[in-house]
Amino acid sequence: MKKKIQFPLMRNNILREDLDKIIRYLKGNDPILTNGKKVREFEDKWSKWLGIKYSVFVNSGSSANLLSMAILKTKFPEGGEVIVPPLTWVSDISSVIQNGFKPIFIDINPKTLAIDSKKTISKINKKTRCIFLTHVQGFNGLTDELLNEAKKKKIPIIEDVCESHGAKHKNKKLGSLGWISNFSFYYAHHMTTIEGGMFCTNDKIAYQKARLLRSHGMVRESDDKKFKNQYIKKYPNLNPDFIFAFPAYNLRNTEIAAIMGISQLKRLDKNIYKRTQNLKYFLKKIDPEIYYTDFDLRGSSNYAFNLILKKPNKVFVKKLIYKMKKNGIEFRRGSAGGGNQIRQPYLEKIVSKKLHKNFPNVEHIHYYGFYIGNFPDIKKKEIDKICSILNSVN
Numbered sequence: 001m002k003k004k005i006q007f008p009l010m011r012n013n014i015l016r017e018d019l020d021k022i023i024r025y026l027k028g029n030d031p032i033l034t035n036g037k038k039v040r041e042f043e044d045k046w047s048k049w050l051g052i053k054y055s056v057f058v059n060s061g062s063s064a065n066l067l068s069m070a071i072l073k074t075k076f077p078e079g080g081e082v083i084v085p086p087l088t089w090v091s092d093i094s095s096v097i098q099n100g101f102k103p104i105f106i107d108i109n110p111k112t113l114a115i116d117s118k119k120t121i122s123k124i125n126k127k128t129r130c131i132f133l134t135h136v137q138g139f140n141g142l143t144d145e146l147l148n149e150a151k152k153k154k155i156p157i158i159e160d161v162c163e164s165h166g167a168k169h170k171n172k173k174l175g176s177l178g179w180i181s182n183f184s185f186y187y188a189h190h191m192t193t194i195e196g197g198m199f200c201t202n203d204k205i206a207y208q209k210a211r212l213l214r215s216h217g218m219v220r221e222s223d224d225k226k227f228k229n230q231y232i233k234k235y236p237n238l239n240p241d242f243i244f245a246f247p248a249y250n251l252r253n254t255e256i257a258a259i260m261g262i263s264q265l266k267r268l269d270k271n272i273y274k275r276t277q278n279l280k281y282f283l284k285k286i287d288p289e290i291y292y293t294d295f296d297l298r299g300s301s302n303y304a305f306n307l308i309l310k311k312p313n314k315v316f317v318k319k320l321i322y323k324m325k326k327n328g329i330e331f332r333r334g335s336a337g338g339g340n341q342i343r344q345p346y347l348e349k350i351v352s353k354k355l356h357k358n359f360p361n362v363e364h365i366h367y368y369g370f371y372i373g374n375f376p377d378i379k380k381k382e383i384d385k386i387c388s389i390l391n392s393v394n
């Protein structure tokens with residue numbers, strides 16, 4: 001049974017006005033299209049919006065994850081442990097492994113879908129190099145307890161905010177509280193640059209390293225003379241234009257994407273407000289006897305509506321999937337990243353066989369969790385219709 005999608009995950013995230021700005025630029029005299037002034041302008045505007053000092057525009061959120069772990073590796077070439085959630089995107093764990101760190105998994109708090117603070121703190125030890133936390137689906141995964149304990153123990157927090165642009169902890173935007181933060185601008189996110197991501201930090205050295213690592217590890221990419229000169233002085237036999245400080249990548253984005261980013265950023269706050277209002281309306285309309293509604297909404301900036309069964313029920317799940325397909329409700333099963341990452345084949349040889357069973361809250365989401373579209377353009381009437389379909393499953 002294949003029914004036309006009536007209620008998609010996302011609609012109209014790229015508007016005529018975004019495209020017109022790109023076309024106007026392209027019509028200019030000999031426009032530069034590779035990473036240049038527009039990228040820098042977008043980075044500066046993004047830093048201002050987020051309330052941090054430095055941003056590095058890259059070609060995806062996964063690339064921002066990779067940059068973050070590559071920088072951690074420059075500090076800890078010997079490796080160590082990185083605390084990660086099992087409910088996240090694949091690149092939050094693959095970047096850890098690719099850089100020689102061991103992922104240590106922590107179960108989630110069902111109210112925020114992020115790693116549980118108490119359990120996280122209990123896993124910190126001498127080998128812990130950082131906490132790589134994901135703010136899942138727009139919920140705030142930070143707590144004062146975690147921030148204070150990490151600070152006390154000198155363990156940096158890296159925030160993955162790829163699904164949670166504009167969400168806050170108290171009055172500060174997520175992505176401005178940790179050592180480093182990552183954003184994605186893939187199509188269905190709070191804003192888009194077609195493909196794209198941002199690496200953000202207040203740390204001057206991490207920023208310079210990120211600039212290099214984004215571009216083949218080339219020292220000339222640094223915008224700090226002192227930082228650059230260290231290398232130039234140390235390697236007099238190398239051409240200063242071609243000093244490769246790290247075995248790195250090409251993660252750059254383009255002027256076209258930056259123009260789209262600058263245009264989209266103007267609508268971001270308004271769209272976040274609409275997403276938040278929609279979420280509240282979804283929660284008002286959905287049946288709390290069937291679906292989980294007890295989320296911690298403080299500071300949240302909803303990405304998609306999370307439809308999680310209150311109790312395990314395999315028969316109900318089958319009926320729910322049938323109903324969603326029949327009525328053209330687009331959905332993803334398992335919430336962020338498709339559920340429990342520990343079950344994925346890429347981890348088969350890295351973690352023990354039954355490890356996934358130690359995380360009951362993520363396991364519940366894996367089997368009984370879904371998300372459906374919540375986006376600025378969705379109408380109240382559509383939410384009414386969707387909820388009445390979902391509530392009628394029995």
Ligand SMILES: Cc1ncc(COP(=O)(O)O)c(C=O)c1O
Binds near residue numbers: 062
């Ligand atoms: C939490 C999280 N991290 C990282 C990413 C990767 O972002 P991208 O798709 O831009 O590579 C995603 C993707 O949606 C994500 O949800």
